[in-house]
Amino acid sequence: MKRFTVILAILFLAFGLAYAKDYTVTKKVGSYMVHVRMDKNPPITGKNNIEISIQDAAGADVVDAVVIVEYSMPAMPGMPAMNYKTKTETKNKKYMATVDFSMSGAWNINVKITRAGKTQSVKFNVDVS
Ligand SMILES: [Cu+2]
Secondary structure, eight states, rough: HHHHHHHHHHHHHHHHHHHHHHHHHHHEEEEEEEEESSSSOOEEEEEHHHEEEEEEEOOOOSOOOOEEEEEEOOOOBBOEEEEEEEEEETTTEEEEEEEEESEEEEEEEEEEEEEEEEEEEEEEEEOOO
16 A cells, blocks of 8 residues: 555656646636746746647637737846737647747746737746746
């Protein structure tokens, strides 16, 4: 019985590490479920790839939206506010972009999804190392 517990613990740990590989955020906005994945965890100063997928209320992939990623850091002593924006490219039902963080610290990310004349936003923060 003890051995079984140990095996279970190892499995959980292995799964935990596998999931920790990417930085992921899942949020619901309106009737959409939005999944954001970044290839560095934690995100790093410099370039990080970001991949966004969107599903509608029926669970179908939404591939005809215009998705823009805005990322910003508020002003701090000796540094004015920084605001950047990048378009995404659709590939394999996902919206891909590269974000380039110019310094470490807390950044605000705003994923703007425009579809059928309506824009909705998914906002989250990342702690860039
Ligand atoms: Cu700063």
